[in-house]
Amino acid sequence: MGNPVDNKFTWVIKNFCSVSSKPIYSDQFLIGGYKWHILAYPKKRDGHQCFCLDLELVDCEFLPSGWRSVVKFSFTVVNYFSKKLSSQIGLKHLFTKKERSKGLSVIHFSELTDKKRGFLVDGEVEIVAQIDVRETDHKLQGSKDYDMEMQYLNGMATTFFINKEPNDDDKAGLVNVKGFQVLPSQLGIVNRIFEKHPETALECCTKNQELRASYINVIFSLIKMLYKGAQEHSTHDLSDAEGALAYMKNVGFKLDWLEKKLDEVKEIKKKCERVTEMQQELHDLMNKHTNVSILLEKEMLEIKNASAPDLSFSDVI
DSSP states (O other): EEEEEEEEEEEEESSSGGGGTTOEEEEEEETTTTEEEEEEEEEEEEEEEEEEEEESOOOOOGGGTEEEEEEEEEEEOSSSOOOGGEEEEEEEEESSOOOOEEEEEEEHHHHOOOOTTTSSSSTTTTEEEEEEEEETTTTTTTSSOOOEEEEEEEEEEEEEEEESSSOHHHHOOOEEETTTTEOOGGGHHHHHHHOTTTTTTTTTTOOOHHHHHHHHHHHHHHHHHHHHHHHGGHHHHHHHHHHHHHHHHHOOOOOOHHHHHHHHHHHHHHHHHHHHHHHHHHHHHHHHHHHHHHHHHHHHHHHHHHTTTTTTTHOOO
């Protein structure tokens, strides 16, 4: 069903349609010195049927008393059309003998099973789990079970904290803007976005507030990235931004204004690269000119010495 390579485990689920009716386990695999397996199952959330994955620690009874370990892990549902369109989500979690599993809602079943999306091909879905087992982080001990969840949308990573049971203070700190729960620090920019571009999120259908928050964070990441100097972006960065915009359009956002900015940055990037090439060409030509000048002077000196007027007839014969 899959093979672990370094800290990654690939699981190809065959006859995927069966997962919609019953949970299914992967084979056991060894990463970081511990045995794991993955549980795939359907779960209804906010009115949508979601595809969920749990990372579970195996053979916990053999672990020493008080054992705990911080594990950073992610699940990727591979998109066969393009890796940039793959759906990836992960978090950092404190595993103990009692709390030996952690699950995530990865993607809606409707999106996963839509053959036009590229996740389900020939009845198969490919899952890649990446697991990084770390030493116990004492800062997490005695905490309120906060996990740092990192959701990746086509290379554009957003990070936010989620509490297992958000308290009233957490909820009170958020502000509702057009159906999006945003932090006070984001309020000014979000208001400006919706004032200048009121069509931005009109077709965003999901009601899941965590996903809606992550979408806003992706927009923030894109703005922060695209309004830097073009010379600061690699070709890979711009490709990631293009993939992120494609994903955001796919989930209902209208971001023509950001696409226009991306096109401008890409054009400036091309000009910067061309200037760099021309500078290199000029540098090479100047070096060549210097080398030719030295060679010319040498040749002229040899000719001058060979045709000196003080040669006598006896010197010639």
